[in-house]
Amino acid sequence: MKSVHIALIRHSVTEWNAVNRIQGHFDSPLTDHGRQLAASWIETIKPESFDAVIxxxxxxxxxTAEIITEGLNLPTLRLKDLREQDWGKWSGLTLEELNEKFPGMLDEEISKGWDFCPPNGENRRITSARGIDALIHGAGKVAEMVDKKHPKVLAVAHEGVLKTVIYKLAGHDFMDDKPKLVKRRRLHWLKYDGNLSIERLNDIL
Incomplete structure (x- = not known):
């Protein structure tokens, strides 16, 4: 069976990121800085070595993916289940507004680990499950499309889904007293060979 190597990153900086506004399933464009940052990752990621994009x-x-792979015309899959965690009623609020309207609730949810769930949103278990399913589905499709024994895929997702996928694969419980596994703006390598697993984490971009 083929083994598909997946380079997983978070999207670059958006207008809402810049003001600490929660996006969830909402969206905002990259800032000029975000576009420049994504372009700066090209040298490290070496997108010409990849066979497809998810x-x-x-x-x-x-x-973010289009900036990194500009001019390469790589096959691309866009998967709804790689969306960010749904933050429900908290989507669109800045962190300051959230704490004003729902005092203490964010800290209370964070203390629940895997059961963190914004009102009318989804918990981390659901986010992780759909994210893993999406990566497996995408890797399987790439294995069918690409005539190589070890295809390489660039996957661009979101902080919440990226962390929940990695934490699930690593058996991490998401509690604050445990070391954080995922560093900011890093490249993470997964492998799919019938099972999804971690190859290594936190390569510097």
Missing amino acids: TSDLGRAIE
């Missing part, structure tokens, strides 16, 4: 269906992930 992104969520949200604009910020698509735009």
Whole structure:
């Protein structure tokens, strides 16, 4: 069976990221800085070495992937299940507004680990399950499309889905007293060979 190697990153900086506004399933475009940052990753990622691209269906992930792979015309899959965690009623609020309107609730949810769930949103278990399913589905499609024994895929997703996928694969419980596995703006390598697994984490971009 083929083994598909997946380079997983988060999208670059958006207008809402810049003001600490929660996006969830909402969307906002990359800032000029975000576009420059994504372009700066090209040298490290070496997109010409990849065989395909997987992104969520949200604009910020698509735009990041397009900047990194500009001019390469790589096969691309856009998968809804790679979307960010749904933050429900908290979507669109800044962190300051959230804490004003729902005092103490964010810290209360964070203390629940895997059961963190914004009102009318989804918990981390659901986010992880759909994210893993999406990566497996995407890797399987790439294995069918690409005539190589070890295809390489660039996957551009979101912080919440990226962390829940990695934490699930690593058996991490998401509690604050445990070391954080995922560093900011890093490249993570997964492998799909019938099972999805971690190859290595936190390569510097």
